[in-house]
Amino acid sequence: xxxxxxxxxxxxxxxxxxxxxxxxxxxxxxxxxxxxxxxxxxxxxxxxxxxxxxxxxxxxxxxxxxxxxxxxxxxxxxxxxxxxxxxxxxxxxxxxxxxxxxxxxxxxxxxxxxxxxxxxxxxxxxxxxxxxxxxxxxxxxxxxxxxxxxxxxxxxxxxxxxxxxxxxxxxxxxxxxxxxxxxxxxxxxxxxxxxxxxxxxxxxxxxxxxxxxxxxxxxxxxxxxxxxxxxxxxxxxxxxxxxxxxxxxxxxxxxxxxxxxxxxxxxxxxxxxxxxxxxxxxxxxxxxxxxxxxxxxxxxxxxxxxxxxxxxxxxxxxxxxxxxxxxxxxxxxxxxxxxxxxxxxxxxxxxxxxxxxxxxxxxxxxxxxxxxxxxxxxxxxxxxxxxxxxxxxxxxxxxxxxxxxxxxxxxxxxxxxxxxxxx
Amino acid sequence: xxxxxxxxxxxxxxxxxxxxxxxxxxxxxxxxxxxxxxxxxxxxxxxxxxxxxxxxxxxxxxxxxxxxxxxxxxxxxxxxxxxxxxxxxxxxxxxxxxxxxxxxxxxxxxxxxxxxxxxxxxxxxxxxxxxxxxxxxxxxxxxxxxxxxxxx
Numbered sequence: 001x002x003x004x005x006x007x008x009x010x011x012x013x014x015x016x017x018x019x020x021x022x023x024x025x026x027x028x029x030x031x032x033x034x035x036x037x038x039x040x041x042x043x044x045x046x047x048x049x050x051x052x053x054x055x056x057x058x059x060x061x062x063x064x065x066x067x068x069x070x071x072x073x074x075x076x077x078x079x080x081x082x083x084x085x086x087x088x089x090x091x092x093x094x095x096x097x098x099x100x101x102x103x104x105x106x107x108x109x110x111x112x113x114x115x116x117x118x119x120x121x122x123x124x125x126x127x128x129x130x131x132x133x134x135x136x137x138x139x140x141x142x143x144x145x146x147x148x149x150x151x152x153x154x155x156x157x158x159x160x161x162x163x164x165x166x167x168x169x170x171x172x173x174x175x176x177x178x179x180x181x182x183x184x185x186x187x188x189x190x191x192x193x194x195x196x197x198x199x200x201x202x203x204x205x206x207x208x209x210x211x212x213x214x215x216x217x218x219x220x221x222x223x224x225x226x227x228x229x230x231x232x233x234x235x236x237x238x239x240x241x242x243x244x245x246x247x248x249x250x251x252x253x254x255x256x257x258x259x260x261x262x263x264x265x266x267x268x269x270x271x272x273x274x275x276x277x278x279x280x281x282x283x284x285x286x287x288x289x290x291x292x293x294x295x296x297x298x299x300x301x302x303x304x305x306x307x308x309x310x311x312x313x314x315x316x317x318x319x320x321x322x323x324x325x326x327x328x329x330x331x332x333x334x335x336x337x338x339x340x341x342x343x344x345x346x347x348x349x350x351x352x353x354x355x356x357x358x359x360x361x362x363x364x365x366x367x368x369x370x371x372x373x374x375x376x377x378x379x380x381x382x383x384x385x386x387x388x389x390x391x392x393x394x395x396x397x398x399x400x401x402x403x404x405x406x407x408x409x410x411x412x413x414x415x416x417x418x419x420x421x422x423x
Numbered sequence: 424x425x426x427x428x429x430x431x432x433x434x435x436x437x438x439x440x441x442x443x444x445x446x447x448x449x450x451x452x453x454x455x456x457x458x459x460x461x462x463x464x465x466x467x468x469x470x471x472x473x474x475x476x477x478x479x480x481x482x483x484x485x486x487x488x489x490x491x492x493x494x495x496x497x498x499x500x501x502x503x504x505x506x507x508x509x510x511x512x513x514x515x516x517x518x519x520x521x522x523x524x525x526x527x528x529x530x531x532x533x534x535x536x537x538x539x540x541x542x543x544x545x546x547x548x549x550x551x552x553x554x555x556x557x558x559x560x561x562x563x564x565x566x567x568x569x570x571x572x573x574x575x
Contacts, residue, residue: 204433
């Protein structure tokens with residue numbers, strides 16, 4: 001009993017430090033520290049920890065490949081080109097530009113992941129709308145929300161998806177069967193609802209001559225990078241169908257773009273090294289070990305069984321509860337640890353007759369959409385609010401919460417319903 | 424009489440027209456636009472320690488500068504059209520602080536600005552009708568302050 005309590009305390013303290021970051025301790029140090037304490041306390045054997053990490057090579061490789069591809073695409077000027085094209089397509093109407101930003105955000109999220117949209121496209125759109133003297137607020141919300149809303153169209157649209165799918169060896173057909181309808185619905189719902197909510201701000205014109213003549217950069221490299229991304233996108237699809245490791249596709253794609261950047265004399269290895277978040281690997285690795293230790297204590301299994309008990313015999317309730325609790329947990333403890341906890345819980349749930357593979361996709365739905373629920377759902381959201389306040393575009397935490405609480409539960413509920421109809 | 428007009432990104436012309444309707448045109452106007460540098464610093468920390476955010480300094484600089492200059496040029500044209508003598512200043516920093524500092528520096532007799540740059544979704548009366556920049560200027564400016572609400 002004491003051992004169980006100590007294990008729970010280590011887990012909770014690790015999560016608390018990840019969320020609160022006291023004394024500027026970053027998430028990677030917290031997760032790594034938690035893993036070391038779990039190992040020292042023999043909640044997980046060193047051999048088991050090594051085996052856990054080795055089994056996740058596809059996840060680590062995918063993260064590395066994805067970050068490299070995004071950084072090289074950014075360096076080639078792809079994001080600026082897309083934003084510029086959106087500005088041209090807008091034809092001077094803020095509303096048209098708004099829809100174009102949603103479209104670009106969706107495309108980038110689908111093939112380059114949610115992080116590429118939230119972290120790389122957002123500053124580019126910020127510069128674009130600043131230059132056009134349009135209100136920044138609706139466009140920033142468009143970028144941050146669509147990054148999550150469009151992140152379950154394909155397995156590669158969010159690294160969390162790979163994290164989950166890697167544990168269940170699911171194929172693209174099954175993924176699309178359960179998640180294509182919910183993702184299309186959520187994208188359409190998000191786009192139209194925001195266009196309506198910000199209708200006054202978007203009822204403006206801008207001067208096309210305020211756009212820069214064309215994005216600066218090497219045109220040959222832009223063409224090469226665009227073609228390269230197209231090839232990577234097709235390769236992702238084929239690999240997902242064939243259940244070929246996506247990390248190999250991402251790393252090969254990164255290699256191709258690296259060669260292109262070198263050919264066009266735009267490769268800056270030191271800059272590229274800085275653009276890759278190496279501490280992310282420590283964070284994920286640490287969390288794999290911490291969650292496995294908690295799994296060894298039987299906690300995640302108990303959590304999964306409790307969810308099934310709450311759902312009773314109703315599969316729709318089980319799906320909605322799984323998606324809802326994952327989303328809620330993502331807001332409380334960050335979506336990476338929550339997804340790992342849910343993977344372990346769902347593995348247990350699938351062992352009983354009531355468990356259904358649809359629960360895997362309900363987990364993805366909750367983990368991907370969840371961070372939009374509150375301002376504390378993701379660090380990016382919190383900081384964007386700060387930025388907007390400084391810009392004089394005041395929106396209170398309550399106002400944001402109202403937006404999140406209106407949009408996300410509805411999307412989760414209808415998303416769950418759309419997963420359920422495909423059972 | 425030196426009047427300091429704080430020009431926002433979009434509604435500078437409207438502010439000058441309101442000034443022209445309210446004050447005699449024998450005053451000289453200092454048209455000030457402040458590029459808010461706060462968001463840039465925040466942008467760098469968006470990702471937190473786990474995610475690197477490539478803030479493209481050059482592009483953001485150029486965008487902010489272009490937007491500011493365009494806003495000032497439009498306001499300057501409007502001021503001249505209404506018979507005011509006017510000059511422009513483009514500054515960087517925290518807008519409310521810079522407005523107060525410049526007012527002090529040029530010994531302005533009056534500071535004018537919109538009560539709020541964007542009224543969408545905000546009531547036109549009551550405390551929220553005055554934005555935080557206008558409120559700070561009202562509290563700290565070393566001169567009279569004239570706030571304009573959006574026309575109804």
